[in-house]
Amino acid sequence: NRAPGEPPSPALENVCDEEDCIDERDHSCLKTLDCGHFCGGVRGESKCLPCYEGCDGGHLERDDKCGICGWMDLGSSPVLALGCGHAFHAGCLRGQLSARWNGPVIAFGFMQCPHCRAEMVHEALEDLTGPLRKLRASVRTKAVTRLRYEGKDKDKELTTRGSPYYGDPEGYAEHIFAYYECFKCKKPYYGGEKRCGVARGDDFDPSELICGACAPFSAEQSCDKHGTDSIEWKCRYCCSIAVWFCHGTTHYCDPCHSGASSSSKPCPSVAGKEVEDGECPLGIDHPPSGTEFALG
Numbered sequence: 001n002r003a004p005g006e007p008p009s010p011a012l013e014n015v016c017d018e019e020d021c022i023d024e025r026d027h028s029c030l031k032t033l034d035c036g037h038f039c040g041g042v043r044g045e046s047k048c049l050p051c052y053e054g055c056d057g058g059h060l061e062r063d064d065k066c067g068i069c070g071w072m073d074l075g076s077s078p079v080l081a082l083g084c085g086h087a088f089h090a091g092c093l094r095g096q097l098s099a100r101w102n103g104p105v106i107a108f109g110f111m112q113c114p115h116c117r118a119e120m121v122h123e124a125l126e127d128l129t130g131p132l133r134k135l136r137a138s139v140r141t142k143a144v145t146r147l148r149y150e151g152k153d154k155d156k157e158l159t160t161r162g163s164p165y166y167g168d169p170e171g172y173a174e175h176i177f178a179y180y181e182c183f184k185c186k187k188p189y190y191g192g193e194k195r196c197g198v199a200r201g202d203d204f205d206p207s208e209l210i211c212g213a214c215a216p217f218s219a220e221q222s223c224d225k226h227g228t229d230s231i232e233w234k235c236r237y238c239c240s241i242a243v244w245f246c247h248g249t250t251h252y253c254d255p256c257h258s259g260a261s262s263s264s265k266p267c268p269s270v271a272g273k274e275v276e277d278g279e280c281p282l283g284i285d286h287p288p289s290g291t292e293f294a295l296g
Contacts, residue, residue, distance in 0.1 A: 024077055024078060024091070026043075027042055027043055027078055027090065028040075028041075028042065028043060028078045029041040029043050029044075029045070029048060029049070029078065030043060031048055033048060033051050033055070033056075035051055035053070035055035035056070037051050037052065037053050037055060040052055040062065040074070040075060040078065040079050041078060041079055041080065041081070041090075042078045042079075042080060042090045042124050043078075044124070045080075045122075045123060045124055046123060049079055049080075049081055049087070050081065052074075060074070060081070060087055061074070062074055062075025063075065064087075066079075066088050066089045067086070067088055067114045067115055068088050068089065068092035068093065068095075068096055068114060069089060069092050072089065074087060074088075074089065076089075077089045077090070077091060078090045078091075080093055080122050080124055080125070081122075082113055082118070082120055082121060082122055083118070083119075083120075083121035083122065084113050084115075084116050084118035084121075086113050086114075086115045086116060088114070090124065093120065093122075093125060094125065094128060096110055097110065097111065097120070097128040097129065097132065098128065100132075103204065104180055104204050104206075104209055104243070104254075105178045105179070105180060105191070105194070106135075106139055106178075106179045106180060106181055106188055108136050111129065111132060111136075135181075135188065138187070138188055139179045139188045140170045140173070140174065142179065142188060143170070143173030143174055143177045143179065144169050144170055146173065146177060146190060147169055147172065147173040147177075152172075152173075152176070155172070157172055158172055175194070176193055176194060176195070177190065177192075177193060177194065178191045178192055178193065178194045178243070178254075179191060180209050180211075180243055181209065182209060182210055182211035182214055183206050183207045183208070183209050183210060184210060184211075184214040185211060185213065185214055187211060187213075189211035189212065189213075189232075190232065190241065191241060191242075191243035191253075191254065192240055192241045192243065192253060192254070208244050208245060208246045208257075209243070209244065209245075210244075210245035211231075212231030212232045212233055212294065212295075213231050215231075215233060215245045215251070231294060231296065232294070232295045232296070233245075233251040233292070233293065233294050233295060234282060234286055234293045234294075234295055235251060235252055235253035235256050235289075236250050236251055236252065236256075236264070236289065236290065236292060237252070237253075237256045237264050237265060237289055237290070238255075238256060238264075238265045238269040238270060238273070238289060239265075239267050239268050239269050239270060239280050239281050239282050239286075239289070240253035240255075240256070240269075240270055240281070240282075241253065241282075241295070243257070244257040250292070251292060255273075264288070264289035264290035265289055267286070267288070267289065268280040268281060282295065
């Protein structure tokens, strides 16, 4: 059955009355290209999609498969051509950006074109990519600050020519440090080095990711200079920085949380394992493991 009402464009007159089809119709471009063919893009964009018939010398074809969903023709749904030139269903692009990263650790690979890895750029995606760029800038600023604080800005990975991170402190800091998004305030917070973590898929509870500022703490543990913004916690069961706050009572590092540890390890210990003949990685005096402790 055809959708009720007059079609907004002759190109859309054969749309059926299924809800999804009507929604796509209402987001489809209404313009006719100079060559006389209908545009296959989205409504309201300032520059139309190249002609599917190749009239403008382009190589976009309506029966090409979308590189995100992988099974539907481009011509079956409104399409966006990214700044890099690669085209995908608008709905697929928005779905990928809305889903964001996999797992608890913040990562921004999902913002890259699936074909060439260039950053996704299009005016119709700005409502999603704008906030994500701000989040990425915040993560990078925090990561570079920590890189300098820990003296890792002199690591050979940054100073050796030919290194993937030569002269790129932002990239190196993102590579080695793990940041998480707080469930309460939605701000990124530090969770230790990635090499200390345990690979984890999407089987986690986001509500257990709580930054130090949003976790309960006493007033004397707040910093006079930074307030609660930089509060970090020790894992209850080892000498690692906590990432997870569970049950309203307990801070875990990623390995101890993954193993649901309930047995405390003597200092020094890292990632739930004892370290022989070493110094405490936290570098401060702290109560024995088994109690909650804010690092400040």
